[in-house]
Amino acid sequence: MPARGEDADQDRRERPEEVEEQNFLIRKRVLEYDDVMNEQRRVVYKYRREILEGRDISETARDEVEGVIERLVDEYTAGDLLEEWDLGELETQLRLIWPVGIDVATLAPETVDREKLKDALDDDAMSAYDEREQALGEELMRHLERSILLQVIDNRWREHLFDMDYLREESTSAASPRSTPSSPTKTRASTCSRS
Numbered sequence: 799m800p801a802r803g804e805d806a807d808q809d810r811r812e813r814p815e816e817v818e819e820q821n822f823l824i825r826k827r828v829l830e831y832d833d834v835m836n837e838q839r840r841v842v843y844k845y846r847r848e849i850l851e852g853r854d855i856s857e858t859a860r861d862e863v864e865g866v867i868e869r870l871v872d873e874y875t876a877g878d879l880l881e882e883w884d885l886g887e888l889e890t891q892l893r894l895i896w897p898v899g900i901d902v903a904t905l906a907p908e909t910v911d912r913e914k915l916k917d918a919l920d921d922d923a924m925s926a927y928d929e930r931e932q933a934l935g936e937e938l939m940r941h942l943e944r945s946i947l948l949q950v951i952d953n954r955w956r957e958h959l960f961d962m963d964y965l966r967e968e969s970t971s972a973a974s975p976r977s978t979p980s981s982p983t984k985t986r987a988s989t990c991s992r993s
Contacts, residue, residue, distance in 0.1 A: 870891050
């Protein structure tokens with residue numbers, strides 16, 4: 799009686815077309831992966847180059863601050879039940895970003911409208927941003943914005959590359975005549991690059 803491994807070898811010899819098809823699909827997945835990565839690399843490096851060449855990104859920086867405020871307010875005022883809101887922790891998190899001029903922790907949740915709170919915090923943050931820019935000067939502020947944004951981009955890009963390496967391994971190992979991981983690869987790659 800032949801050993802189990804011998805049966806598998808015999809099956810492979812009997813179906814060389816299937817083995818070749820499997821190898822073809824693996825090569826195809828690798829090429830699709832490389833195409834996706836090259837496009838993402840092109841976009842990220844173009845953006846980095848613009849920043850390094852001195853492009854004014856002050857509006858982008860302000861938009862990012864507003865985005866962070868919106869995410870934090872949504873996170874700490876989630877749900878319709880006011881008892882679930884954590885305004886104290888919201889203020890703690892906001893103070894890690896700027897010296898908040900609004901006493902968020904003492905607001906009564908029943909009197910707080912999320913959108914008005916976001917608007918008030920945005921105004922407060924932009925006021926603090928303007929004060930900081932006046933204190934440091936426009937040139938130094940632009941330099942700080944570029945430096946911080948480059949750090950964020952580089953950190954996210956490294957995380958993205960790690961995720962994509964994992965996805966590539968997953969994609970090539972899953973390639974079979976019946977699987978088509980190229981669409982999930984592109985979808986997930988796109989999701990990873992936007993984060």
